[in-house]
Structure formats: C-alpha cells, structure tokens
Amino acid sequence: GAHATPTRTRPARGADAPSAPSGFHLAQDPAGFSVAVPDGFARSPQGARIFYLSPGGTFRLGIKAAAPERGGPLAVMRRADAGGPSSNPGYHDGQVTATTHGGHPAALWEFTWSGFSAAEGARHTYDLCWEQDGRMYDVWLSAPVGKAREAREYFDVAVDTFAPGRDRP
Numbered sequence: 001g002a003h004a005t006p007t008r009t010r011p012a013r014g015a016d017a018p019s020a021p022s023g024f025h026l027a028q029d030p031a032g033f034s035v036a037v038p039d040g041f042a043r044s045p046q047g048a049r050i051f052y053l054s055p056g057g058t059f060r061l062g063i064k065a066a067a068p069e070r071g072g073p074l075a076v077m078r079r080a081d082a083g084g085p086s087s088n089p090g091y092h093d094g095q096v097t098a099t100t101h102g103g104h105p106a107a108l109w110e111f112t113w114s115g116f117s118a119a120e121g122a123r124h125t126y127d128l129c130w131e132q133d134g135r136m137y138d139v140w141l142s143a144p145v146g147k148a149r150e151a152r153e154y155f156d157v158a159v160d161t162f163a164p165g166r167d168r169p
Contacts, residue, residue: 060142076107080109108128112124
C-alpha cells in the first residue's frame with residue numbers, strides 16, 4: 001500500500017537535531033536542552049530536576065544536568081543503587097550496567113520499587129547517566145511495572161533524542 005511500515009532508525013548525531021518519532025514531539029526546554037517526549041506529556045520542574053509527566057503521572061520522564069561527580073557515571077549510579085532502599089521504598093532488583101552514550105562513558109541503572117501509592121502499585125525505573133562536555137546528565141523514566149514495555153520505548157526515544165543545548169558553560 002501507500003503507507004510503508006515505519007522502521008525504527010537511530011537519529012544521526014551531528015549538527016542536525018534529531019526529529020521526534022510518530023506520537024512524540026521535540027520539546028525545546030527552557031533549561032536549554034531538547035528531548036522528544038510523548039504527545040500529551042506536560043513539563044513539571046521540581047528543583048534541579050525537570051519532569052515531563054503523562055496525564056495522571058502514570059509515566060514520569062525526568063532530566064537532570066549537574067557538575068560531574070567523583071568516579072564518573074558508573075560510580076554515581078552504583079552509589080545511587082546502594083542508597084536505593086533509603087530513597088525508594090520497597091527498592092529491589094537494582095541493577096547497574098556500564099555502557100556508553102554517543103561515545104561518552106555512561107551507566108544504566110534499573111530498579112523496581114513500591115511506587116507512590118498502594119493504589120497505583122510498584123513502579124520500574126530506567127535511568128541513564130553520562131558525562132558530556134564537562135557536565136553530567138541523567139535521563140530517567142519511571143512507570144508502573146505493568147507498563148514496562150511502553151516505558152522502555154519512551155525511555156529509549158528520550159535518550160536517543162536528548163540534546164544538551166548550547167547555552168550552558
């Protein structure tokens with residue numbers, strides 16, 4: 001037919017900003033970065049963290065930029081994992097994996113925890129941390145455990161399309 005099945009391609013890195021896949025839009029954040037978020041998500045800054053929330057807060061995409069920390073992303077994520085039980089009630093299945101992001105050293109932290117309310121139930125979080133141009137970035141997404149597949153897609157798109165922005169030192 002006239003409509004070819006879309007194939008998932010990773011955006012090319014470089015001068016051209018990545019475009020958002022179908023069902024997403026590229027958010028140009030006032031903090032200077034850009035990222036593709038699912039349509040309908042609303043920006044909700046909370047201190048140093050900037051969230052994009054789905055209606056009702058089912059899916060929570062978070063972004064944080066900070067000064068690099070001792071040991072780099074892997075050490076930072078391992079410390080976060082060690083502190084998981086105190087910061088996330090019901091913390092379990094914590095896993096930290098060394099990886100790279102756009103050629104930069106990175107770490108992926110995944111865990112499950114009790115969530116915000118008994119009614120909603122347990123949540124699963126994906127968190128990628130990397131260093132780039134003298135800054136440390138965190139992009140994470142949490143969602144109810146039953147929506148982990150959708151959450152992983154939202155997370156992958158956010159990570160693939162995130163651009164730090166040019167107005168930071």
